[in-house]
Amino acid sequence: MPKLDKDAQVAVKLVPDAGLLDLALSAEQRRSLFEHPGSSVVAIIELSSASYTGHAASEEKDPQVKLRVTACQAARDGAEESALRTAQRAMWRHHQIEGTLEEVGPGPRSAEAVLGDALAGYPTEDEYAEHRRSELARERADFVR
Template sequence: MPKLSPADVPEVKLDSAAASIEASLPREVRRGLFEKPGTTVVAIVELTSKSYTGHAEGEEKDPQVKVRVTGCEVARSDEDAAALLDAKRAMWRDRQIEGTLDEIGQGPRRPDAALLDITATKPTEDQLKEHRRQIEDQRRAEYVR
């Protein structure tokens, strides 16, 4: 892996593979994006670095890293979208306080806390496993008939 000097800030490029975004968009959201140009959806996105160009001695090329969306979940309700937007604003305020933005403002030290209330009403991993087990049991019962 190339070593960067403290002054180097790599340019980030988005890889064209967007399958995880498409897979996370329910049918009604896809239709809405197509039928109503300018529609906005709110999502949680995971990015993974996939390739980079580094420094070769004597080369004037700027460092660059290519990232791919490797996980994505789209808000399907106004409540979920509002919670995600609140978390985004909290993280933005945190960056202001940490000095990575020009303005100074008040904000929580734990931006993820903005999601605690909304995630408390969502199914747990155990509930999801139980749901999948019930679906599988139903399929088996229908197959036996």
């Protein structure tokens, strides 16, 4: 892959495969998005580069990278949505402080702290792993019977 000049502008395109997005949305969310054009759902997504297009130095086109959604979880209720929006605002404030000092509102700067507090009642990775182990053990026991 060719190295880009540090000032190069890279165009970003999203690969039109929405399989993981479809799985992350409940049937109610999908219906609501259809019935209310312009509505939105708040989600945490992971994007991975799928491909890139470079251009000859003599062409006046920006290089382009195509991204694919590789993980997605959508907020399913008001509390989850509020927590994600709060984290989003905290991250925006943090980025503004790191870059240009523009208007910054009061409140936490750490998205991790915001999410940690807001999602404190959710299972930890260890609790989820234990749940999966007991679920698999129960399935095996039912299979043996």
